[in-house]
């Protein structure tokens with residue numbers, strides 16, 4: 001059969017959706033959904049709102065896949081972008097440097113832990129992870145430890161979807177189909193605070209769940225290049241939150257055993273959890289720090305992998321030694337993206353910004369009381385500007401809804417009718433709005449989300 005087949009019902013009366021249906025392939029979308037659930041055709045966005053072609057308005061509850069920090073259509077970000085555009089849109093980044101990249105590298109290294117002194121630029125979160133993995137591997141080769149070539153990652157961990165990143169992915173949905181070609185890495189059970197096997201609470205425990213990590217690190221020390229984690233919040237795994245003491249234990253163990261640590265702060269960096277970066281906020285010094293998503297406040301793709309001078313030093317040498325890092329992306333350190341990133345940092349670092357954000361985080365925490373009254377609420381958890389409601393069929397036993405029932409997806413559809421754009425992760429509904437959201441809007445989001453849950457589950 002050739003051609004796209006008959007158009008879905010949702011597209012029959014909409015010429016734009018019909019054109020989309022003929023040639024576009026959307027990310028992470030079951031194709032059968034196109035039959036039943038029309039895509040939103042968004043024409044413009046401003047502040048926390050998205051506006052579609054039919055005059056509809058939606059609050060962007062998940063910050064456009066967690067990238068938008070300061071609100072859409074931000075005048076100062078647009079000004080920074082156009083000012084740079086007047087000078088230069090893009091140049092390659094080998095043999096050339098430019099002011100926006102130099103400034104951004106200076107600022108990122110100044111704002112992150114002292115050990116991080118070097119910045120390698122790329123253009124998305126997955127590549128920032130690939131780069132950390134590759135530098136770690138090459139570092140061990142060049143320092144006489146070529147046997148160190150396995151990575152340790154957490155169950156439910158997510159670090160992007162290219163093949164290297166999938167090799168450290170602890171979510172079967174994303175990796176299963178590609179398993180046969182992935183690297184032979186080590187998966188470890190990580191924190192699972194809602195269903196803690198020790199029966200402890202995340203705000204008072206001592207990360208007893210570190211034990212399996214401790215054992216794996218001890219058992220495979222000589223083979224391990226690095227451990228990769230999403231600090232404090234496992235995002236795509238369902239906004240699973242865990243306490244910083246786990247990271248403290250990890251850092252101590254890795255330091256002792258001479259294993260690199262890779263902090264993937266692609267989702268949690270830039271104040272999402274309350275601290276500018278999780279590592280800096282908790283006195284932690286990873287070997288690598290991966291940043292992307294919020295770095296341009298959702299304006300342009302950009303990523304950075306930071307590391308320390310001792311790592312950089314292992315790549316010094318004459319040409320003939322071939323120990324430099326042979327890795328490049330066409331759009332590395334794109335000047336437009338770097339200029340917007342610099343302005344994003346200026347806005348985030350303005351006096352009073354983090355205090356106002358802390359108040360909004362407090363509203364995020366308090367608003368959860370409404371959600372805890374829902375009979376399907378297993379837990380409302382919150383860290384900084386991330387709130388997450390995990391829904392269960394049976395509250396006593398925390399019995400999950402079967403995935404096939406698509407509870408989260410149906411709530412997403414119900415929430416659209418209430419002018420909220422949120423896309424739950426399985427049975428976890430989460431709230432990760434742009435920081436421009438007001439306290440009143442936070443309360444409204446939570447009320448509407450609770451009502452959307454009732455719309456769907458109240459009828460069953």
Ligand SMILES: *Cc1c(COP(=O)(O)O)cnc(C)c1O
Pocket residue numbers: 124125126127129158159160161230235236264265266267292293
């Ligand atoms: C989104 C995400 C990535 C991947 O970033 P992309 O830009 O989508 O490639 C990697 N790690 C974490 C923790 C993420 O949340």
